[in-house]
Amino acid sequence: MALGSVFSGCLALETQPKLSEVKAVLDLLKNEYPDQKVYVxxxxxxxxxxxxxxxLADAAKAVAQYDQVIGVGVNCIPPRLVTPAIKKLKEATALPIIVYPNSGASYDATTKTWSAAPAEDDFGKLTKEWLLAGASAIGGCCTTTSADIAKIAAVLNDQ
Structure with a gap:
């Protein structure tokens, strides 16, 4: 089965900073919408x-206890954090691992300007690394570009 079909029709609880809030939503879904699949x-x-x-490992273990959760991951984080995060997630759960970092660019609130992502944050190279680490779904979040997504797609299509 293609991974895209696994996530079709699921609810994304994404960019979550706090486990207690995630658990509150998952409890609601369990009681009110028991057939609704979700990833966190x-x-x-x-x-x-x-x-x-x-x-992170404790958060992954906690959400994995809900039958409706079909994947867990991280998003809107710098690319340099993804590989070690995947490893922590893989140690904690057998659920598919979803990653979609931001570009690695940084924002200066004083000047209200963005600085470019570091050159080592190349999504083509990193996508290969993330696959090897155990990611099941890979994408991009804030400040990623169409060129970044094209690099991800090129690697994934080459699999």
């Missing part, structure tokens, strides 16, 4: 910890 992706403060301080 977290934001991170570092490769091992979600934004509010829970260990």
């Amino acid at each position: 992706s977290f934001t991170l403060q570092n490769a091992e910890t979600i934004s509010e301080g829970t260990k």
Whole structure:
């Protein structure tokens, strides 16, 4: 079965910074919409910890307890955090791992300008690395470009 068909019609609980909020939504879905499939992706403060301080592995284990959850991952994080995050997720759960980082560009709130992503954040090279680490679905989030997505697609289509 193609992975795209697995995620077809599912609800994305994405860019989640806080485990308790995710669990509240999952409890609601379990009670009110028991047939609704969902995947959860977290934001991170570092490769091992979600934004509010829970260990990523603990968050993955917690959401994996819900039968409706069909995937778990990270998004809107710098590309450099993705590979170690995948490894933490793989240690914690057998669910498919979903990753879609931002471009790695940084925003300066004082000057209200963006600085370009580091050259090492090449989505073609990184997509291969993420696949080898165990990612099941790969995409891009904030500030990724059509060129970044084309590099991801080229690698995925070559598989």
